[in-house]
Every structure is written in C-alpha cells, then in structure tokens.
Amino acid sequence: FGDALYGTAFPSGTEAVFRTRGQPGDVERFTAVGVGDLAATTTRVLGFVQTASGNTWSLRDFSALDAGAPVLVNVVTNYVFGPCCLGVEGSEAAFPVRSPDAGFELWRTDGTAAGTINLTPGLRFVAAYGDSMLDIDGTLFFSAAATGTDVELYKSDGSAAGTGLVSELMAGTSGAYPGGFFRIGSLLYFSASTGIGAELWRSDGSAAGT
Numbered sequence: 672f673g674d675a676l677y678g679t680a681f682p683s684g685t686e687a688v689f690r691t692r693g694q695p696g697d698v699e700r701f702t703a704v705g706v707g708d709l710a711a712t713t714t715r716v717l718g719f720v721q722t723a724s725g726n727t728w729s730l731r732d733f734s735a736l737d738a739g740a741p742v743l744v745n746v747v748t749n750y751v752f753g754p755c756c757l758g759v760e761g762s763e764a765a766f767p768v769r770s771p772d773a774g775f776e777l778w779r780t781d782g783t784a785a786g787t788i789n790l791t792p793g794l795r796f797v798a799a800y801g802d803s804m805l806d807i808d809g810t811l812f813f814s815a816a817a818t819g820t821d822v823e824l825y826k827s828d829g830s831a832a833g834t835g836l837v838s839e840l841m842a843g844t845s846g847a848y849p850g851g852f853f854r855i856g857s858l859l860y861f862s863a864s865t866g867i868g869a870e871l872w873r874s875d876g877s878a879a880g881t
Contacts, residue, residue, distance in 0.1 A: 672711045672734060676756035679706045688718060696796050699736050709733065714762045715782040729756050732782060743780055744787040763829060765811055777813060790827050790834045791815060805859060810876055812859050814849045821846025826876055837874060838881040841865045
C-alpha cells in the first residue's frame, strides 16, 4: 500500500501486524492477541485485531500505524472475518461479523469511525463464505434472512437505508438460499431453489427484474 509492505507474523509466539518500506531497520509493529486478515482500499489498510482476551475485536486503520492504528469500531463477536473476505470496492470495504446473539451481520466502512456502520441490524446475515455475495458496480448483493423468514436475495448500496430485500423467491418460511453468485455484464446470476431443486436465476437488482 503506497510505498510500504504490510503483513502479519508470529514473532516469539505473539501475533503482530508489520509495516516496512524496504530499508534496513525500517519495520513498524503492532502487537495483538489475535490478528485477522488485512485489506487495502484505495485510501487505507484495514484489519481486525484482538487486543485483549475475550470476544472484543477492533477494526483498525493500519495505514496510520505510526499513530497507533486508530480504532474505527469495536465489535463483540464469537467469530470474525476480516474485510478482505468480501473484497474492497474503491475506498470502501464490507465485512461480516458474527455476534453471539445476532449471527452474521453485514458491516461496511469508508475507513473512518463515523463511516463504519452495521447495514443489516435485525437480519440474520448468512453470506459469509464468498459465493453468496458479490459487488456489481457499487451494489452489493448477498443472501440473508430476516426474523421469521428464511434466506433470500438482498442488496445494499452501502447505506442502511439502501439495504433491503430484492425479491422473496420462495414465499413463506422456506427460503430459496441464493448462492453461486457471478456476473455477466451488469446482471447478477445465481442459483436458487423454489421447491423443485436448484435453478438458474438472474437479477438487475429489482424485484421485477429478478
């Protein structure tokens, strides 16, 4: 990122994030109990670290390592994926957090504390494994389930107001479980089951266009 190389290592059995610009002795280090994956947006290097024992992890800005890698948000979780697991779109990153009570929730960050928000409060976000989530030209498609329903197709423009259901493909409490996302042009293609096995679907992001 920029003129520096970032990485993680386990010196003396302690996990840490390192930054170097390739000069002898020019290595900066942030030590933590646990370190998640790192991801570089166009403006920052982001990563999750566990700074103390327990279930609290901090999303930090490691491009400001000389300032102590400022905390963007603290989350209480029993499992964490770093933001790179969902990839990066320009200056923003999206990432799932698995909390003890809510299951997986979708968050996004622009690299600032104010711009780090939970996009899916009240949803049981399940697309934490890569093939049930895809960004197409600034619209993030993903699979999730609201309380009382099962897994269906959702989308987000990066704001809480712009996050919601695209279409309930399988009416009732049995979801269609969209997965296998890929794009052709500006359209999303995916598999879903509506009671007769897996079928091929496509969506332009609207209910009528799905």
